[in-house]
Amino acid sequence: MANSILQARDLTFRYTTAEGVAPTVLDHVNLDIEAGSFVAILGHNGSGKSTFAKHLNAIVLPSGGKVYVDGMDTVDENLLLDIRRTVGMVFQNPDNQIVASVVEEDVAFAPENLGVPSAEIRRRVDEALEAVGMTEYARHAPHLLSGGQKQRVAIAGVLAMRPRCIVLDEPTAMLDPVGRREVLDTICQLNQQLGMTVVLITHHMDEAARADRLVVMDNGHVVMDGPPVQVFQHVEELRRLGLEVPDSVALLYELRRAGLDVPLDVLTPEDCARVVAQILPQ
Amino acid sequence: MNLKDITLGQFFPGNSFLHRLDPRMKLLGLTAYLVALFLAGWFVTYAIMLALLVWGCAVAHIRPKTLLGGLKPVVFLLIFTGILNMFYTPGTPLVSFWIFTITYEGILHAFFMVVRIMMLICATFLLTYTTSPLALTDALESLLSPLKKIRVPVHELAMIMSIALRFIPTLIEETDKIMCAQRARGADFDSGGLIRKAKALIPLLVPLFISALRRAEELATAMECRCYHGGQGRTRMRELRLRPSDWIFLVCMVALAVAIGLLAGRGL
Amino acid sequence: MTPIIETKQLTHIYSQGTPFEHAALQGIDLSVAPGEYLAIIGRTGSGKSTLIQHLNGLLRPTSGQVLFDGEDIWSSKERTRQVRFQVGLVFQYPEYQLFEETVYQDIAFGPTNMGLDREEVDRRVRQAARFVGLSDGTLEKSPFDLSGGQKRRVAIAGVIAMEPKVLILDEPTAGLDPAGAAQTLGNIRAYHREKKAAIILVSHSMNEVAREAQRLLVFRKGTIPYSGTPQEVFSHGAELEQMGLGVPEMTQVFARLRAMGYDVPASVYTVEQARDAILLARKGAKA
Numbered sequence: 001m002a003n004s005i006l007q008a009r010d011l012t013f014r015y016t017t018a019e020g021v022a023p024t025v026l027d028h029v030n031l032d033i034e035a036g037s038f039v040a041i042l043g044h045n046g047s048g049k050s051t052f053a054k055h056l057n058a059i060v061l062p063s064g065g066k067v068y069v070d071g072m073d074t075v076d077e078n079l080l081l082d083i084r085r086t087v088g089m090v091f092q093n094p095d096n097q098i099v100a101s102v103v104e105e106d107v108a109f110a111p112e113n114l115g116v117p118s119a120e121i122r123r124r125v126d127e128a129l130e131a132v133g134m135t136e137y138a139r140h141a142p143h144l145l146s147g148g149q150k151q152r153v154a155i156a157g158v159l160a161m162r163p164r165c166i167v168l169d170e171p172t173a174m175l176d177p178v179g180r181r182e183v184l185d186t187i188c189q190l191n192q193q194l195g196m197t198v199v200l201i202t203h204h205m206d207e208a209a210r211a212d213r214l215v216v217m218d219n220g221h222v223v224m225d226g227p228p229v230q231v232f233q234h235v236e237e238l239r240r241l242g243l244e245v246p247d248s249v250a251l252l253y254e255l256r257r258a259g260l261d262v263p264l265d266v267l268t269p270e271d272c273a274r275v276v277a278q279i280l281p282q
Numbered sequence: 283m284n285l286k287d288i289t290l291g292q293f294f295p296g297n298s299f300l301h302r303l304d305p306r307m308k309l310l311g312l313t314a315y316l317v318a319l320f321l322a323g324w325f326v327t328y329a330i331m332l333a334l335l336v337w338g339c340a341v342a343h344i345r346p347k348t349l350l351g352g353l354k355p356v357v358f359l360l361i362f363t364g365i366l367n368m369f370y371t372p373g374t375p376l377v378s379f380w381i382f383t384i385t386y387e388g389i390l391h392a393f394f395m396v397v398r399i400m401m402l403i404c405a406t407f408l409l410t411y412t413t414s415p416l417a418l419t420d421a422l423e424s425l426l427s428p429l430k431k432i433r434v435p436v437h438e439l440a441m442i443m444s445i446a447l448r449f450i451p452t453l454i455e456e457t458d459k460i461m462c463a464q465r466a467r468g469a470d471f472d473s474g475g476l477i478r479k480a481k482a483l484i485p486l487l488v489p490l491f492i493s494a495l496r497r498a499e500e501l502a503t504a505m506e507c508r509c510y511h512g513g514q515g516r517t518r519m520r521e522l523r524l525r526p527s528d529w530i531f532l533v534c535m536v537a538l539a540v541a542i543g544l545l546a547g548r549g550l
Numbered sequence: 551m552t553p554i555i556e557t558k559q560l561t562h563i564y565s566q567g568t569p570f571e572h573a574a575l576q577g578i579d580l581s582v583a584p585g586e587y588l589a590i591i592g593r594t595g596s597g598k599s600t601l602i603q604h605l606n607g608l609l610r611p612t613s614g615q616v617l618f619d620g621e622d623i624w625s626s627k628e629r630t631r632q633v634r635f636q637v638g639l640v641f642q643y644p645e646y647q648l649f650e651e652t653v654y655q656d657i658a659f660g661p662t663n664m665g666l667d668r669e670e671v672d673r674r675v676r677q678a679a680r681f682v683g684l685s686d687g688t689l690e691k692s693p694f695d696l697s698g699g700q701k702r703r704v705a706i707a708g709v710i711a712m713e714p715k716v717l718i719l720d721e722p723t724a725g726l727d728p729a730g731a732a733q734t735l736g737n738i739r740a741y742h743r744e745k746k747a748a749i750i751l752v753s754h755s756m757n758e759v760a761r762e763a764q765r766l767l768v769f770r771k772g773t774i775p776y777s778g779t780p781q782e783v784f785s786h787g788a789e790l791e792q793m794g795l796g797v798p799e800m801t802q803v804f805a806r807l808r809a810m811g812y813d814v815p816a817s818v819y820t821v822e823q824a825r826d827a828i829l830l831a832r833k834g835a836k837a
Contacts, residue, residue, distance in 0.1 A: 121517065281832065466608060
């Protein structure tokens with residue numbers, strides 16, 4: 001693909017332990033992520049999805065194979081800052097990624113590290129806070145915000161680097177439903193309105209459903225790859241991998257097993273109701 | 283005791299005169315104030331110092347109650363200092379029993395000593411309440427930067443300090459949580475002798491320590507992801523720039539220290 | 551039958567007498583029957599956590615009463631201590647409270663604090679480990695060498711080992727993957743069934759509470775606006791949505807169908823119920 005911003009080529013990763021036994025976490029992964037796309041990576045805990053994410057901005061380096069970020073090889077130390085500035089990373093626990101005691105000063109952290117002039121930092125911070133809808137909290141103390149708000153501050157902190165791609169490693173795992181929706185809506189907006197490439201690591205199916213492309217990992221391999229509608233149709237296989245399909249798909253699957261001819265290509269309750277309506281008597 | 287009540291190192295964002303002052307001048311101003319406090323000797327000078335503190339509170343919109351609340355952890359120290367001064371100051375005996383004698387001078391001395399410590403703490407709190415920890419560390423970094431020439435890692439120290447301040451509320455919350463969880467399993471942090479009490483802290487300290495390490499590791503990764511690579515080539519969003527009002531403030535504070543020194547010399 | 555836990559006009563006000571004063575609970579009347587499976591839902595800050603900390607005496611009511619087995623839990627110091635063992639509380643992310651050198655010792659912490667003899671502690675530790683599916687080999691390991699999901703199970707076992715008559719869990723599945731979540735919920739069900747214990751599950755997941763609990767309590771700003779069976783509570787779909795809580799996906803699907811004019815039941819909330827309801831509707835039409 002000519003337009004891919006992230007490329008993994010035969011990416012292999014092994015932990016080296018004291019005993020010398022090295023379990024393989026990633027095993028010859030090949031994956032291209034297109035600029036401007038929204039890709040969700042699914043998998044149960046220990047499938048290798050988080051380790052894969054950490055390769056995307058050189059936090060972890062491959063044991064074998066290569067990762068290219070916008071054509072830059074991640075093992076090249078001279079390119080480190082350029083790579084990290086291109087691919088921003090947001091983690092699970094918002095408390096452990098906020099550095100400063102005031103929201104706007106935290107958002108300014110990355111551009112300060114990059115040596116951006118003060119006036120330009122100010123502009124970037126205001127823009128980033130605006131993009132995540134946290135402008136009114138600029139002068140607040142982060143520890144007093146809700147989980148969803150903290151996570152949006154963390155996203156703003158990454159946006160201030162003006163990255164082309166943002167990787168989120170289970171950003172909603174510690175949030176309540178309202179916080180999850182806030183964060184997910186923010187992510188979708190970044191993708192749709194700013195054209196930012198988004199890679200979302202998750203095990204929530206309803207979140208994965210909002211991506212354009214879904215990659216399922218198991219045991220260090222990519223086992224499924226396609227639009228969510230297509231991937232969700234493999235109900236049995238997903239369950240075998242320790243994943244669940246959304247209830248709407250599960251219902252249609254059950255109806256199929258009961259002998260009804262219904263399609264499985266739904267993502268939302270609305271779609272599901274429409275399909276069910278066709279088999280119900282008026 | 284509710285851990286959340288500890289206000290140590292907290293910052294209340296605002297836009298008052300004190301909030302807007304250059305943090306370096308605030309630090310130097312505080313130093314001048316503390317010097318003046320130690321020079322103060324009698325009612326008049328103490329009254330001036332107190333009036334200044336009250337004025338600071340009013341300007342910064344900090345309730346005196348909040349400020350006094352911060353004294354809770356040092357109540358024991360205050361009482362101890364008071365008693366010590368009361369009994370060990372020679373002078374005109376007022377009350378005498380067994381081997382103890384309370385003197386007139388002792389009471390006054392104890393009173394001034396306690397007031398001095400209280401004002402010292404309150405003035406410091408007034409600084410931390412009105413200055414974001416980040417601004418404070420910036421100020422320290424800037425004031426100490428001449429030390430870089432003798433290879434003191436000033437930037438690193440300032441960064442460590444600002445992160446420590448940022449994590450104080452998080453770790454306090456966490457301590458509360460772990461205490462509750464262990465209490466729910468029958469842990470008893472309150473009764474028993476010193477050794478038993480110390481032993482009872484293990485179920486609290488081990489998880490707290492492990493969690494702090496985990497946080498440190500995750501934070502380090504997050505900082506690296508945001509291109510942190512030490513102080514080299516770093517810029518700041520808020521460049522510290524001194525305005526005339528900052529200089530006026532400092533001059534006033536130094537003048538205060540001198541004036542208090544002179545007044546105290548006259549026994550006021 | 552005496553309720554195992556009862557609260558009477560339970561009110562809790564944080565930071566009373568300061569500008570931060572805030573009523574977390576306002577006159578809560580609640581009664582839990584022995585062996586009942588209850589779920590509590592509500593947004594962060596709605597008072598759920600404050601409530602559960604009252605049920606085992608970690609917080610003292612500002613006013614009102616908490617009764618365990620018909621008797622006030624604050625009647626004496628010893629009573630409060632005993633109630634802590636009878637009402638087991640598993641906090642959010644409990645894996646972060648592990649501290650002992652081995653899994654065995656960590657699970658034994660609660661029972662040992664109860665003053666049980668060694669044999670009884672041993673029996674309870676092994677039984678609790680079985681409930682959460684930890685092998686005997688794991689018992690001798692350091693808890694810090696385990697995976698996140700396993701640590702969570704050790705922490706739950708540590709509370710189960712006290713064999714509480716009421717087991718309260720604050721979001722026990724938060725952060726787990728679907729397989730881990732299903733397993734944890736299965737462990738809780740097993741304890742509920744075998745020990746005839748009452749369960750109080752605090753959760754954000756509507757699908758989860760719909761499947762697991764017999765009765766739901768909805769919290770909002772320190773009050774309980776809705777309570778009842780899942781059917782009853784989910785019939786307030788629109789109000790729940792407005793509170794930012796949502797309803798289970800199946801309830802949404804059936805609400806849409808009803809809005810489209812189909813005669814389907816309103817009280818569907820699991821996939822199985824939905825399938826059966828649709829099949830029944832088709833059968834009825836053919837007959």
